[in-house]
Amino acid sequence: MQIKFLPSQGINQDQINAYNMLAQSDFLEMGKAKLDYDWCWDTLFYGRGYMETLRFNKKRKIMEPHVINPLVFGYDPIVSEVQEWRYYWKWITKNKWDLKKLIKSGKITGIKDVTEIPS
Numbered sequence: 001m002q003i004k005f006l007p008s009q010g011i012n013q014d015q016i017n018a019y020n021m022l023a024q025s026d027f028l029e030m031g032k033a034k035l036d037y038d039w040c041w042d043t044l045f046y047g048r049g050y051m052e053t054l055r056f057n058k059k060r061k062i063m064e065p066h067v068i069n070p071l072v073f074g075y076d077p078i079v080s081e082v083q084e085w086r087y088y089w090k091w092i093t094k095n096k097w098d099l100k101k102l103i104k105s106g107k108i109t110g111i112k113d114v115t116e117i118p119s
Helices: 013-029 032-046 096-105
Strands: 050-052 066-068
Touching: 013 032, 032 050, 032 066
Parallel strands: none
Antiparallel strands: 050 066
């Protein structure tokens, strides 16, 4: 892990120690070492690497990031600025339970069960 909190004005050493321990715990619980390895590998091999940080586990109170595979990542051909890129084909990377929720809520139409998806 590369992060270490340092004391500044108004924060005592006990708070800094608590932040450092929390950061180390989150690093281990998120499996950040494997995520960093996969992210760096994608970046070096494909010339680009992306990590999605949208999911947050409210029960465990921790972020659940995951690396987006560049091979199943599509770009919006209309947008030329990097900051404005939108991507699609994202549903390919969803797990079975997320797909069931999307089908049930009506966001995915045309299929009634996950088993109807060929991939």
